[in-house]
Amino acid sequence: MRHHLPVRRDPAFAAAVRRPARAEPLARHDAVAAPPSPAAAGPPLQKLSLVVPVLNEEDAIAPFLARTAAVLAGIEGLTHEIVFVDDGSSDGTARVIEAAHLRDPAVCLLRLTRNFGKEAALTAGLEAASGDAVVPMDVDLQDPPELLAEFVRLWREGYDVVYGRRTDRGADTAAKSGSAGMFYALFNRLSPMKIEPNVGDFRLLSRPALDATLQLRERNRFMKGIFAWVGFRSIGVPYARPSRAVGSTKFSYWKLWNFALDGVTSFSTMPLRVWTYAGGIVALISMLYTLTIVLQTLLFGRDVPGYASLMAVVLMLGAVQLISLGIIGEYLGRLYIESKQRPIYLVRERLGLGGAVPAHETAPRLSATAD
Template sequence: MGQVNIEASPLPPRETRRDDPLISLVIPCFAESDTVELFVSATYASLPGQRLEFVFVNDGSPDDTLAKLLALSIRDPHVVIVDLSRNFGKEVAMTAGIDVASGDVVVPMDADLQDPPEVILKFLKRWREGYDVVFGIRSDRHSDTRGKRVTAGLFYRFFNNLAQTQIPPNVGDFRLMDRVVVDAVKKLPERTRFMKGIFAWVGFPSVGVEYVRAERSAGTTKFSYWQLWNFALEGVVSFSTVPLRIWTYAGMSVALASVVFALVIVVRTLVFGRDVPGYASTMTAILFLGGIQLISLGVIGEYLSRLFLESKQRPLYLLRGIYREGKHDERAEKSQ
């Protein structure tokens, strides 16, 4: 598919956007007890005078993250807590937060402050110019390990060469979305969620803003390389059918090679007489074809498993409660 164009295209004239939009920050949390208070204080310091709504999603944290969040919500009426019944994963937790967020614009971000809150001011500037999506481009990823930087670069290239939906390189979930985009995202009900792809799929006028990704403010990352591999696999399978098509061509190629090889054997037998095939060549052919078949079955299985999950029509997540000012918000819970 080639490189993804992140340059802004000219926009038609649009209505003037308000100077004081309500900004909903959607923050998925799993064992982020050490970071949530730092996040709120740093955000207020970075965005003075802005109207803010903090939508924290407690994704089944095993520590006292929920207690810290409840204490925050008692002190600060702008803090909303979405408490999930168990750990559903970051993508689903982000979806739950987007469902609850009521802002004119919504900004998904992590609680560890690696995505600096002050960049949101640059997002707002481009939003007022008429862009419905303003995404952050990680121009400097020194806070990530070399291995993570290399594998991330390989993933973006691999994904964009396979999928019709293109993801700009070095772009994560950190972005500002207008309410019209949020409403469009909420219409996508698939159970296997790859939010970067979903954000790109809905479209709308978009532009990137570069920023430097900082070190974590506290705590440690919750993602292992195995989880990142599975996450990358989820993204490719969710947005591309090319892996299925590859095995159609692979099967055709192997079949053609088999026909050619059979003709060679026939001709050689007619010319030189019968020969006895060797054990090594027979085993090589059997193992090669067996490996091809197993890999192709595995690829088919990945797609079939997603059909299985979609057919069950289970809800994306279950709530234990939504809290404002430390109390259950029963009206918000019933609306979900």
């Protein structure tokens, strides 16, 4: 049997219940805006960062920005930033970029303390970029900005790396085209990791692919090999490489030779093995030659060849030894540079990327071949 206890009502509570609610002014409610629904807000915008290393390219900045801005304006759902990396220019390149930043805050400048080389400047720009995807490209318009729309489309389809593949190198001299073909063939022959011929730095990297790329901390940086080493789902977009719109190339044949040497020694130990094999072959030939001379002397009484043949053999062996020592020295030199743990680059100034940073405050996270 349930017992119901009497309910005691608070007189103040009873009065409040009996009192009619006071109407609030409508203006007060009208002043509070209702939060937009997720459907009305739409998906968040993606951000694309362009990384553009420059060296004495003051005349190329304006044409590059004009063509690039027109392309980026036609890509929906995308914001962008253009990170110029001034690699120690001695002309007015920095002033032109600063003026462009005043007109468009999306134009940013990362100014290095001196010339550290294109690979170091490219690394600096990749580290400074804040986009969901990053595209390294040249300012001379040999990397057509019109391909950016196709790069972004393929990235949105799920590819982490979208690279441009040159189908026509008509803008290059015959010597440069031939030497490039020889380099790609030699590299892929010597290195266990393959890079696709006629593919440069012009590519789109998703944020995961970029973060993986920046984990590779070597000072002697061969970016084409680094991009290939990290892997990820990739696809190529063929294009015809045009001539430079403004200016001239900063790469001499000597620089290209050293660049190729950096690429081979960074991703292959086969040159060291080649001279091990060459030494074994020369030793075998020497033994057979010595045995032949001994047999000819004992069986047929022939005189041992004299000074001329001896000098030829000595000079040949001396050349082989010098070349092998040179290759060993290349690898030892790179080990020496790595052991010093110097930064790849130092930053003199940042514009649009968080303000100016003194060079001595720059964190030595990664770095370049800076001798």
